[in-house]
């Protein structure tokens with residue numbers, strides 16, 4: 001970054017906001033009027049620019065297209081009851097972005113670029129907050145290599161971009177998932193913990209096969225025995241067995257979810273027993289059969305808390321508990337919402353008010 005951090009703004013001549021059907025938002029389809037772009041070269045980040053949302057022009061020899069140095073984050077902005085604009089745990093997302101960057105051999109971004117960049121962009125596009133309950137402004141910061149020479153190498157140049165996407169629910173219905181026992185998402189020593197495009201790319205084909213069979217998503221299992229639950233690709237996984245909240249412990253093959261961590265913290269605040277440990281698929285299926293499993297769900301920024309109502313394991317469909325009895329999930333969704341709205345005290349310093 002140059003000595004004085006400054007964001008130059010080139011405003012869109014005309015807003016596209018009147019073209020948007022805010023009552024029917026689908027994830028990832030509508031973007032606000034502006035985006036932030038910042039270039040890294042000569043060993044540092046140059047001053048960022050906010051420009052009208054637009055296509056990029058890149059070389060066909062762009063090294064990210066060939067070798068995949070490409071990473072991203074996903075976080076959300078909300079309006080609280082005072083009509084202030086707030087971000088949920090932006091510093092946690094910044095830390096994860098930088099951990100991912102290190103693993104992918106990419107430069108880290110500064111707090112100023114990430115947090116002030118998001119804030120400035122949102123101040124400019126503040127009219128784009130959707131208003132329905134459960135909706136938000138999804139923020140997608142991402143970075144990719146921009147060297148245009150195709151020898152395999154760590155790029156010397158990068159682009160960091162922030163997009164804003166008004167969103168409603170990521171999953172519009174309760175999920176039916178299939179336990180994957182052939183393909184592997186990630187393994188020890190790999191990049192599974194990192195929020196890099198490659199992890200999503202490798203999950204697409206196996207997920208497509210599951211979707212063809214009528215499931216929404218996969219449950220990924222460990223790469224050695226396909227015995228232990230890892231995560232779901234778009235979400236971390238949790239269940240409640242015998243009133244204990246149980247989730248796979250983190251490893252280098254599981255994404256370190258910020259919603260995951262928030263839910264575990266709140267559950268502990270409520271005095272609930274919480275276990276982070278290896279979780280076998282067998283024990284979850286067994287608990288669903290003997291009635292000790294009361295809830296199973298995915299967690300993520302986009303998905304928030306997504307109920308799972310059916311799990312396919314070794315070719316058999318197992319019904320999971322119905323939605324009515326899911327007291328914990330319901331309370332958790334309401335609490336997260338109340339935190340963002342400012343209806344309850346933010347004891348953990350998770351809410352960041354965007355300065356106006």
Ligand code: COI
Pocket residue numbers: 073074075233234235300301302303
């Ligand atoms: C998120 O939850 O923000 C994600 O990035 C998951 C998915 C939309 C890719």
